[in-house]
Amino acid sequence: MRPRWRKVLLDLFENPTRTLLVVFSIAVGVFSIGVIAGAYVIIANDMSASYAANRPANIELRMDDFDRDFLPVIENAPEIGDVEPRRVFNIRARAANSQAWTTLDIVAIEDFDKNALNLLTPMQGQSKPARREIVIEREVLKEIDIQVGEDLVFQLPDGSEKTLRVVGIVQDPTTGADDFLAPPFAYITMDTLPTLRQPDLFNRIYATVQGNGNDAEYIRRVAADLKDRVEKNGVTVRRTRSALTNQHPLASTVNAILGILLALGVLIVFLSSSLIANTLAALLNQHLRHIGVMKLVGGRDKQVFAMYLVMILSFGLLALALAVPFGGIGAYALAEFIASQLSFNLLGYRIVPLAFVIQIVVGIFVPLVAGFGPVISGSRVSVLSAISGDLASETGSKPQPGAKRETLFERFENAVNAALLRRGIHLPRPLLISLRNTFRRKRRLALTLFTLTMGGAIFVGVFNVRTTLFAYMDNVGRYFVADVTLDFSRPYRLSEIEQVARQVPGVQYVEGWAFASAEILYPDGTVAENLVVLAPPAGSRLVDAEPVSGRWVQAGDTKAIAITEGILRSFPNLKPGDYLDVKVRGQQDRWQVVGLFKFIDREGLIAYGTYEYFSRETNLANRSVSFRVVTDRHDEAYQREMSEKLDKHFRDAGYQISQARPGLSALNNATESLDILVIFLLIMALLTAVVGAMGLTGTMGMNVLERTREIGIMRAIGAVDAEIMRMVIVEGMVIGLISWVLGLFLSIPITYGLSLIVSLAVFETPIEVVFTPLGYLIWLGLVILLSVLASVLPARNAARLTIREVLAYE
C-alpha cells in the first residue's frame, strides 16, 4: 500500500475509542433512518396492497333491519357494483374454560361461497363455517385464549348461554379497517342467527362502486344517493362510510406518524454530524505536524485533503457496514409490528432499495459535509505553522495582537469568585479548574452542547406531547361523563328505565339520549360530511362542554347544534350563528350552528343537540334506545362491575339490552394505542439522547487527550487519581447541566412542533399543548447520569497515564 494510504489506515486505528464513537454515532442515525424509511416503504406498499387484495367495499351502510326482498333496491341502484348484505351485532363471549367475558362483533354472512367483498384470508382451519359453527378473526386471540376445535360461549339477551364450535381462524383486513378500537370480529352463517336469538335479517350493506374506486368524491356521491334511495324505500340508514379501493383508511395516519419518526431519525444523523465535526477538528489539530511534514516533502493541499476525506469516508463506510444490515432487519420488524397492531399482512421479508440508498447517501454524505470544514482548514495549513506547531496550542488559535488577555468568561468567573469570596465562600480549586476547562474549547463546547441540548429537548418534548395527548383524551371524556352506557335493541320510556336502573345499588342518576344521523351538504347539494348528532337533555350533567367559540346548546333550542371543529375542513369560514344545509332521513333541512368544540373527528363528525328537539324529530319523545348512568364511584374497575350488574339486572327483568359499557373503557383503549405511539417517540428521543451522550464522551476524550501533559504535571505535583478523575467528571457534568438548562428553553418550540404534527396525524385537528415537569425531571436525572458515564472512561484514562507516557506525548 502507498505510504499515505497506510497512514490513513493507521490513523483510523490509532485511537480505537474515538473511531468507534464516531462510527457508532453515525451508525445510530443511519440505522434509525434505515429502519423508519424501510418500514415506511414496506407499509406504504403492503398496508394498502393487503387491503386492496381483499376487495374492500367502497360503501358501508349501517341500517335498520331489512330482509332479502329489499336487496334489489340496493343492487339496482345507479353506479353500484357488487353488493353484499350482512348482519353485524355485538355479543359477549368467553372461552368455555374461562369466566372472562369479551365483547365480539359477530358478522353473519349469507353465503360464504359467494363472498365477493371484504374477503377473509384463511389462516388456520376452515374459513367457511357451517351451521352452528363460527370462524374467528385472529384479533380475537388477543382477547380470548382459544384454539380451533374448542367452543366459544355466548351470552344471549335473556342471560342464557349458547356455545358454538370454533372451526377456523381468518384474517379480515378490510372490515373495520378504519376503526382500530372496534371489538374483534367473528363470522357465522345466516342460519346460525336463530341460535343466538337474532332475527334472520340484515342490518348492513357492503358495496363497491362501478366507476373509479379511488375517487373519494365520486364514492361519497354514490353513497349519499344510495342512502337516499334506501331511506325513500322505508329503511333508516344510521351511518354511511366510504372508502377507497386501493388505500387503507389508516394509511395516511400511519404515514404521518412514520414521517415524524423519520424526521427524528434525520435529526439524529444531523446531531451525530456535530460529533464528526468535533472529532475531525481535534484530529486534524493533533495531526498538524504530520500535515506539515507531508507538505515539506512535496505534499499538496489536495493530497492532504484527499487523505482525510478518505478517512471520513472510512468512518461512513464502517458505520454503514454496521447499520445497513440491522436497519434492514429492523425495518421489517417495525413494519411487522405496525401490521399486527393494525391487522394487515406484509407481503414478505425484503430489502427496500430506497431505504438502502437513503442509508448509503446519509452515511456517506453527512460525515463528508460535517468533516469538510475541519479538513479544508486543516489541509490548507502552511508548512511553517504546522511544523512550528503554534496552531496546536491550547486555545486553538493564535492570540491576536492587541487582543484582550481576559476573555469574557474569565471576567465573569473572576467577578463570581470575588462575589463569593466577599460572602466568605471559597470554591474548591479543582472545581474551579473543571469549570475553566469546560470553557477552553469554545467551538467544541458549542457543538457538544448543541447535540446534548437537542437530545434533551426532544426527550422532554416527547413527555410533553404525551401529556398533551392524554389531556386531550381527558377533554374528550368530558363529553361522555357517564359511568355506564346502556344500549337497548328497542326504545323504552325514560321513566321506566330510570326506575329499573335505580333498583341497582350504586346508581345515582340516569339519562336517556336521542340520536340522529345526517349528511351535511355543500351549497350545491353534494355531501360534505357525515354527521352523528348526540342529543342529551338540555342542561345535561353528563356533558361538561367547553365550546371554543359560540355557546353550547341549551333549553329551547330547536334546529340548533354545537359541532366539532372538524367541520372547518369542509367549511373553513363557518362561524357560530351560521346555518348548515343537512339531509336527515331523506329530507333536506337547515340547522343553525350555535357553537364549535374540540373532539376526535376520526369517525365522521359529531354534533350535540337537545333531547327535547331531536327525540321528537325521531318520533321517540320521552323514549330512548341509549341511556347514560352515573354511579357513586367513577374508577374503571367499579364502572366495569356496575355495567355487568346493570346488564344482568335488565336482562333478568326482561329488557332487550344489547350492551352495557363501562364509561372509561373506550377511552382507555384509545389511550393504549396512543401509548404505543408515545413509546416509539420515546425510543427516538432516547436515541437522540444517546447520540448526545456519545458526543459528550467524544468531547471529554479529546479534552483529556489534549491535556495529557497538563494532567501529568498535576500528578507530578501531587494530584491523586481520584482528584484527576473527579476533575474530569465534574467538567462533564457541568456540560450536562448547562445543556439541561438550555434544553428547558429549546423544549418549548419542539413540544409545540411535535404536538402539532402528532395531533394532526392522530386527531386531524391541532390540540392545546400541555407541559409537564415529569420530562424535565427525568431528563435532569438522565443527563447527569449520561454525563458522568460519558466522562468516566476518559477520566479513567487520564488517571491511568504514567509520567513516562505523559513525557512521550507531543
Added chain:
Amino acid sequence: MVNSLLSSVSSSSVAPLIELRGVVKTYASEAGEFTALKGIDLQIYPGEFLGIIGKSGAGKSTLLNMITGVDHLTRGEVIARIGPSPVSVHTLGENDLALWRGRSMGIVYQSFQLLPMLTLLENVMLPMDLCGLYHPRESRRRALELLEMVEIAEHANKLPAFISGGQQQRVAIARALANDPPVLVADEPTGSLDSVTADHIFDLFERLVEQGKTIIMVTHEMALMPRFSRHILIEDGELVSTLQPKAN
C-alpha cells in the same frame, strides 16, 4: 581538488543554483516588529557544501526558510535554477511550492520530523508517493537502496520510536534524498546528536557532495567550519563575511 575547481567556477560564468537578492525578513509580533534578516545577498553554486554558521537567534533558520520557501520573505528575491527553468521561489503559491520543493530539495531538521505511525521504509517512500516521480514498486526498491546507503536497511520495517536519534536522522536524510533532488538543506542536523554520531552524519554529507549534490547546512559549531567547501557567517540577520576556501 574539487573545492578549488568549484570556487573557480563560482567566479566564472556559471549561473548560481540559488540566488538571494536583498532578502529582508521582518516578523510582526505582539511585542512589535522584528527584522530577522536585514538584506541578504547570497549565491549558491552547484556542488557546493555550504555552511551557514552563527549564534542562536542570528537568523540561520530564517534564512533557510527563505531558501526553501517554507516562510515568505518581506522584501527581496530568491531565484532557483534547479529545474529546467529558473523559479522565483518567493512568488510561488503554497501548492506549487510544495511540489517544487518536493522534487528539487531535500530538507532535514534537527528534530527528524518522521511520521511516527509509518515504518522507516514508508517514511522514505512518502515523498515519492506524494510527488509521483516514481512508480510505487520502483519507489520501494529505491527507498531500500537509500536506507542501505545510510546503513539502516536492517531496521527498514521498524517504527521511528524504536530506533535511536542518530538512526532517525539517517532515515530523515534518506527521505530527503528520496526524489533524488539536486539540493539538500539541513538545519542543525547534528544538533541533538552526540559528537561521534554527528561525525557519521557529516561523513555522509561529504559523500553526497562527492556524488554531486549541493548541500546547504546550518550549524552553530565553529569547529565544523573547515569541513565545508564554503561557509558564511551570519550575525543579527546580516552576513558578516563570505570566506572562500583558500585556493591552493
